[in-house]
Every structure is written in structure tokens, then in C-alpha cells.
Amino acid sequence: MHLRMNEWKHVFKLDPDKELTDEALESICLSGTDAVMVGGSTGVTFDNTVDLLARIRRYEVPCVLEVSNQEAIVPGFDLFMIPIVLNSKTPEWIVGQHHRAIKDYGAIMDWKQMITEGYIILNGDSTAAKLTQADAEIELKDVEAYARLAERLFHCPIVYLEYSGVFGKMEWVRKVRGLLTESRLFYGGGVDGPDKAREAAEAAHTVVVGNVIYENLEHALATVQAVRAAHQ
Numbered sequence: 670m671h672l673r674m675n676e677w678k679h680v681f682k683l684d685p686d687k688e689l690t691d692e693a694l695e696s697i698c699l700s701g702t703d704a705v706m707v708g709g710s711t712g713v714t715f716d717n718t719v720d721l722l723a724r725i726r727r728y729e730v731p732c733v734l735e736v737s738n739q740e741a742i743v744p745g746f747d748l749f750m751i752p753i754v755l756n757s758k759t760p761e762w763i764v765g766q767h768h769r770a771i772k773d774y775g776a777i778m779d780w781k782q783m784i785t786e787g788y789i790i791l792n793g794d795s796t797a798a799k800l801t802q803a804d805a806e807i808e809l810k811d812v813e814a815y816a817r818l819a820e821r822l823f824h825c826p827i828v829y830l831e832y833s834g835v836f837g838k839m840e841w842v843r844k845v846r847g848l849l850t851e852s853r854l855f856y857g858g859g860v861d862g863p864d865k866a867r868e869a870a871e872a873a874h875t876v877v878v879g880n881v882i883y884e885n886l887e888h889a890l891a892t893v894q895a896v897r898a899a900h901q
């Protein structure tokens with residue numbers, strides 16, 4: 670399978686800690702999305718991750734694991750996305766967890782499958798922000814500096830503006846995209862239907878859609894076409 674991550678415009682993020690019927694999963698996998706990302710900030714285990722991977726593998730859609738804890742690292746995904754929370758107040762979520770995982774898996778890892786994501790978490794009320802002690806009270810200048818740091822110093826293939834749960838400032842997203850020449854800008858947060866999907870697609874390279882899958886499947890599915898239309 671040729672993954673062409675640099676061409677992805679739309680990604681669904683599925684949370685192994687949440688219920689999804691077989692019918693709903695089928696409609697997500699056959700929706701025309703560019704990829705399915707498996708991940709969540711809490712409640713992700715080896716068992717619920719293996720289970721979800723096996724169900725997604727009935728379909729041809731590319732499937733990547735966004736690693737959120739070491740116990741839930743499951744082989745068999747097409748790629749492994751490794752978040753680095755640049756605005757965390759503690760090294761634990763910048764290098765700490767990563768150091769421990771590489772100590773255990775470093776000798777058997779296929780490094781070509783590892784994609785680092787320079788995360789900038791901007792919704793201070795989100796579970797991910799609380800877990801990682803992210804400093805979300807920052808200005809555009811700080812966000813721009815983190816994005817440049819991710820691209821120019823860390824060479825992260827992905828810079829991820831994460832508003833998990835709320836729709837973010839598209840003006841900031843557009844400005845950050847304008848700075849990047851190598852990294853791809855992923856935007857996620859509060860895309861709850863086609864209108865916001867279109868707005869986000871006009872601002873970022875790739876739009877990630879999560880929670881709405883579990884709240885309103887029809888709206889979630891409509892985001893695929895909306896993102897495509899924004900690029901035509």
C-alpha cells in the first residue's frame with residue numbers, strides 16, 4: 670500500500686475507548702476519507718486497540734496508530750504517529766514517555782514507520798491538555814515559534830494544531846500553515862459537520878475529525894465531501 674501521507678486532506682480519528690457499531694465503522698472506512706487514525710488521550714489499552722485494528726482491517730483504508738501510551742503499542746498499523754507536546758510544561762510528554770518506549774522497543778522498531786507530530790494543544794479544557802499539562806494560554810507568536818521549532822529544528826513531518834473538543838481560531842491556523850514549507854499542518858478540534866470542515870480545510874493542510882463520529886455520524890460523514898470540495 671502506498672500511503673502518500675503528504676496528500677491526505679481528511680482523516681477520521683477513532684477512539685478505541687468508545688463504542689462504534691459495525692455499520693458505523695463500515696461507513697467511516699468506506700467514506701472516502703484519506704486515512705483512519707486510531708487514538709485517544711485516555712482509556713486506550715492494548716486490547717481495545719487490537720480489537721479496533723482488526724475491525725478496520727476488513728477495509729482498504731490506510732490505518733495509523735497515534736501512540737498515546739506505551740501499553741497500547743500494537744504492531745500491524747501502516748504508520749505510527751508519535752505526538753510530542755511542544756507546549757507541555759513537563760518533559761514527560763516531550764521526551765519522557767518516548768525515551769521509555771524507545772528503551773523497550775528501539776531495537777525492533779522500523780523507524781521508517783515512525784512519524785513525529787509536533788503537537789500544540791490550544792484548548793486548555795481538553796483531556797489531552799490536562800493530561801500533558803499543556804500551556805494553552807499562549808499567543809499567536811508563541812504558536813508560530815512552536816510550529817517553526819517543530820519544522821526546522823525537530824523536522825517533524827506533521828505540525829498538529831489541537832483544539833480537541835472546540836473549534837479553533839482559523840486565522841491562527843492559516844497563519845501557521847503559511848509558515849510551513851516542509852511539514853504538513855494537521856488541524857483537529859470541533860469539526861462537527863460540513864461547514865466547519867470546509868473552513869478548516871481552507872486553513873490547514875489536513876483536517877482531523879473525531880468526536881462528531883460518536884455524536885452525529887451523518888454530520889461526520891458529510892465532512893469528507895466538504896473537505897474535498899474546499900480543495901477544488
Ligand SMILES: CC(C)=CCC/C(C)=C/CC/C(C)=C/CC/C(C)=C/CC/C(C)=C/CC/C(C)=C/CC/C(C)=C/COP(=O)(O)OP(=O)(O)O
Binds near residue numbers: 710743796
Ligand atoms: C513491533 C512493535 C510493537 C513496534 C512498535 C514500535 C513503536 C510504535 C514504538 C513507539 C515508540 C515511541 C517513541 C512511542 C511514544 C510513546 C508515547 C506514549 C509518547 C507520548 C505521546 C503523548 C504525548 C501522549 C499524550 C496525549 C496525546 C497528545 C494524545 C494524542 C491524541 C489526542 C490528543 C487525542 C484526543 O483525545 P480524546 O480522547 O479525543 O480527547 P477528548 O476527551 O478531549 O475528546
Ligand SMILES: O=P(O)(O)OC[C@@H](O)CO
Binds near residue numbers: 832860877
Ligand atoms: O474530537 P475533535 O474535537 O473532532 O478533535 C479531533 C482531534 O484533533 C482530537 O485529537
Ligand SMILES: [Mg+2]
Binds near residue numbers: 684833879880
Ligand atoms: Mg475525542
